[in-house]
Amino acid sequence: MDAVPLHNQPTVSDRPKVALYVTCLVDVVRPRIGFAAISLLEQAGCDVSVPQSQTCCGQPAFNSGDDDHARALARNVIRAFDSFDHVVVPSGSCAGMIHKYPELFRNDPVWLHRAEALAARTYELLSYLVDIRHFMPKDVTLHASATYHDSCSGLRQLGVMEQPRKMLAAIEGLSITPLPGHDVCCGFGGTFCVKYPAISNAIVDEKARDIENTKADLLLGGDLGCLLNMAGKLHRRGAATRVFHTAEILSGFGSGPAIGEED
Amino acid sequence: MTTASSAARSSAQASDPFSIPFDERIKEALDNKTLKIAIDRTTNNARDKRAAAVAAWPGFAEARTLGKSIKQHVIDHLDHYLVEFEANALRSGAKVHWASTSDEACAIVIDLCRKAGAKSVTRAKSMLGEEIGLPHALEDAGITRVETDLAEHIVQLAHDRPSHIIWPALHRTREEVAELFRANHHKPQNSDDIESMVASAREELRGRFLAADVGISGANFLIADSGAICTVTNEGNAELTTTIPRVHIVTAGIEKLVPSLSHAMVLLRLLVRSATGADLTQYTTFHCGPKRRGDRDGPEEFHIVLVDNGRTKMRNEGLADMLRCLRCGACMNHCVVFRQIGGHAYGGAYPGPMGSVMTPIFNGLEKSHDLPQACTLNGSCQEVCPVDIPLPTLLRGWREKSWREGLEPQIVRQSLGFWAFGARHPFLYHIGTRLAVRGMRLFAKGGWIRSLPLASGWTRHRDFPKPAPRTFMEEWNQQQRLKAKG
Numbered sequence: 001m002d003a004v005p006l007h008n009q010p011t012v013s014d015r016p017k018v019a020l021y022v023t024c025l026v027d028v029v030r031p032r033i034g035f036a037a038i039s040l041l042e043q044a045g046c047d048v049s050v051p052q053s054q055t056c057c058g059q060p061a062f063n064s065g066d067d068d069h070a071r072a073l074a075r076n077v078i079r080a081f082d083s084f085d086h087v088v089v090p091s092g093s094c095a096g097m098i099h100k101y102p103e104l105f106r107n108d109p110v111w112l113h114r115a116e117a118l119a120a121r122t123y124e125l126l127s128y129l130v131d132i133r134h135f136m137p138k139d140v141t142l143h144a145s146a147t148y149h150d151s152c153s154g155l156r157q158l159g160v161m162e163q164p165r166k167m168l169a170a171i172e173g174l175s176i177t178p179l180p181g182h183d184v185c186c187g188f189g190g191t192f193c194v195k196y197p198a199i200s201n202a203i204v205d206e207k208a209r210d211i212e213n214t215k216a217d218l219l220l221g222g223d224l225g226c227l228l229n230m231a232g233k234l235h236r237r238g239a240a241t242r243v244f245h246t247a248e249i250l251s252g253f254g255s256g257p258a259i260g261e262e263d
Numbered sequence: 264m265t266t267a268s269s270a271a272r273s274s275a276q277a278s279d280p281f282s283i284p285f286d287e288r289i290k291e292a293l294d295n296k297t298l299k300i301a302i303d304r305t306t307n308n309a310r311d312k313r314a315a316a317v318a319a320w321p322g323f324a325e326a327r328t329l330g331k332s333i334k335q336h337v338i339d340h341l342d343h344y345l346v347e348f349e350a351n352a353l354r355s356g357a358k359v360h361w362a363s364t365s366d367e368a369c370a371i372v373i374d375l376c377r378k379a380g381a382k383s384v385t386r387a388k389s390m391l392g393e394e395i396g397l398p399h400a401l402e403d404a405g406i407t408r409v410e411t412d413l414a415e416h417i418v419q420l421a422h423d424r425p426s427h428i429i430w431p432a433l434h435r436t437r438e439e440v441a442e443l444f445r446a447n448h449h450k451p452q453n454s455d456d457i458e459s460m461v462a463s464a465r466e467e468l469r470g471r472f473l474a475a476d477v478g479i480s481g482a483n484f485l486i487a488d489s490g491a492i493c494t495v496t497n498e499g500n501a502e503l504t505t506t507i508p509r510v511h512i513v514t515a516g517i518e519k520l521v522p523s524l525s526h527a528m529v530l531l532r533l534l535v536r537s538a539t540g541a542d543l544t545q546y547t548t549f550h551c552g553p554k555r556r557g558d559r560d561g562p563e564e565f566h567i568v569l570v571d572n573g574r575t576k577m578r579n580e581g582l583a584d585m586l587r588c589l590r591c592g593a594c595m596n597h598c599v600v601f602r603q604i605g606g607h608a609y610g611g612a613y614p615g616p617m618g619s620v621m622t623p624i625f626n627g628l629e630k631s632h633d634l635p636q637a638c639t640l641n642g643s644c645q646e647v648c649p650v651d652i653p654l655p656t657l658l659r660g661w662r663e664k665s666w667r668e669g670l671e672p673q674i675v676r677q678s679l680g681f682w683a684f685g686a687r688h689p690f691l692y693h694i695g696t697r698l699a700v701r702g703m704r705l706f707a708k709g710g711w712i713r714s715l716p717l718a719s720g721w722t723r724h725r726d727f728p729k730p731a732p733r734t735f736m737e738e739w740n741q742q743q744r745l746k747a748k749g
Contacts, residue, residue, distance in 0.1 A: 027696060027735040035735075061682075065664070072683060076686065076687055076689070080689075185639045190639075192639045193721065194718070195636060198293055199604060199637065200639075202293055202604075203603055203639075228727065232711075232721070233725040260711050261710050262709065
């Protein structure tokens with residue numbers, strides 16, 4: 001039996017109520033990605049809200065083994081996003097963290113139920129647009145060559161790989177040059193990059209060289225943490241590669257400033 | 264130790280690598296320019312070959328699921344299969360010894376060597392042997408130890424520790440090996456030519472194979488329904504180690520059990536493809552009991568030392584998944600951290616992701632708590648693991664324990680606590696982010712920040728982009744207000 005597309009199910013209207021989970025980094029460093037996400041979601045027929053009580057998903061605490069704080073932050077996120085059809089996140093890593101909430105509440109039946117319900121409704125932006133909304137960008141033009149890095153959480157935990165490439169192929173004038181080691185970690189790893197800066201630096205230096213060797217004008221990806229790591233290294237190395245979140249390109253923001261370029 | 268020479272302080276050669284702080288071990292590895300060349304040569308090759316082998320095997324995913332369930336079944340029923348294995352091994356004429364700790368295991372082996380009057384023993388590479396410290400124990404007992412695996416031979420000549428579980432001398436370039444052979448071999452052949460170097464080692468080792476009193480090997484599988492053990496090698500050194508001497512001693516971890524030969528076959532296919540990308544190793548040998556009447560060769564005594572050394576503890580304390588490990592090394596070949604720092608910096612017998620999970624069991628979490636932290640949790644190790652060990656989850660489990668036991672630095676605990684307090688109070692949090700953005704912008708020149716207080720770990724090596732003038736939340740809320748006003 002064919003699966004019924006989710007947006008045709010009776011519980012979710014044809015115009016789903018979608019909450020944007022902005023993520024800390026987008027909120028603080030690059031709000032444009034949040035606005036790009038909203039623009040894409042609206043084009044894809046969603047009714048978008050931004051819950052005001054959202055903060056951090058708790059990943060830094062969870063990955064440090066600090067489960068008490070991770071649980072406290074998870075409860076905050078669960079409360080903030082309780083009343084939406086879908087929660088969409090422009091980051092595979094933060095969306096992936098929400099998918100791990102049930103692990104945090106394995107001994108708490110009440111919150112476990114809520115955590116599972118939220119995880120089931122939470123999507124990474126690029127895969128949501130393609131898999132759930134069957135969205136393709138229309139009439140977006142950008143004359144450039146780009147290479148693509150797959151961020152690890154999105155790739156391995158959530159299966160984000162073909163979706164962004166499919167949508168980017170619909171951008172007129174954009175050519176994609178494959179990145180050798182596109183599925184190899186960039187060395188960001190959240191708190192890893194500041195706890196073990198020397199190792200992280202060695203990893204991202206190798207990554208930056210691979211990116212430079214593609215000679216592409218742009219580096220694209222779907223997770224701001226990884227993009228900041230690679231963009232920061234490319235800039236320190238004096239490379240001319242411009243770095244954008246994929247959502248920016250898809251929404252037509254690609255004509256604006258790249259990461260590190262002033263408005 | 265202030266008197267130690269710089270050579271003795273190197274993590275490749277230190278008798279207790281954990282006496283050197285992790286940060287220093289990392290620095291030593293990253294400063295070593297030939298190390299990265301050596302790591303890349305071997306691991307890039309291994310990754311390409313594994314990928315090709317997996318791509319050429321349509322049944323890989325199915326075999327992986329089957330292999331995982333075979334190992335898991337044995338781990339869940341260890342007691343049953345251990346008893347069965349022992350009964351069948353005894354029936355075949357082997358002697359079975361039980362060791363619960365590494366010291367006990369070494370003492371049993373030394374005692375057997377002494378009883379055999381051994382002056383010289385040959386060893387076929389065994390990670391269990393490294394784990395229990397057998398090379399040192401033999402030396403301390405005054406028994407001449409001859410490493411017969413080519414890479415272990417190199418490691419022994421250089422007084423190093425192995426740095427990879429499949430390629431122990433991975434950290435040495437062939438140019439360095441050539442130099443070692445020139446200095447140590449009696450008749451070194453042409454050092455610029457790999458075949459000639461192998462011939463030189465072969466010549467060096469041949470006489471020692473023949474002169475050994477005892478041969479010591481590990482086991483890749485212990486086969487419960489026959490009492491046989493299986494070794495896999497590519498050089499044939501295990502066969503010369505186990506067949507020629509009068510006594511053969513096997514040291515093996517109790518998790519190496521499989522119910523039968525056919526189960527071993529499933530795992531062999533997974534093991535070899537994951538390790539080297541080959542279909543099968545050059546030599547796959549099953550050893551069952553000592554030399555029988557009428558046999559032309561084989562050892563007169565065949566001893567099997569079954570070693571626990573923390574395995575029961577692992578099974579009982581949430582690390583049962585780790586006991587499925589086949590020791591293929593794929594996790595480290597694909598690990599971005601291993602591929603920068605190599606094996607010695609890890610400090611334990613086992614490096615890479617699987618080493619970071621097991622070293623806290625063998626050496627204690629206090630000494631090794633950095634290992635589970637020094638990981639980006641990118642998940643590629645689990646992805647390539649032939650028995651689907653959830654390595655990132657197990658590493659995070661150690662982080663949880665480290666946190667509970669207060670092993671992480673105060674600065675990390677305080678920063679996270681501060682962050683979490685803010686994030687639990689959205690109103691405060693949003694004030695905080697607005698202030699942070701404005702503060703950070705003060706440090707920017709052009710679009711970038713080159714140096715930021717409290718973030719030197721980042722800015723020492725890379726730039727940070729200047730944040731937008733206002734946070735997303737500020738911008739969004741203003742847009743909503745304007746919309747509401749119409």
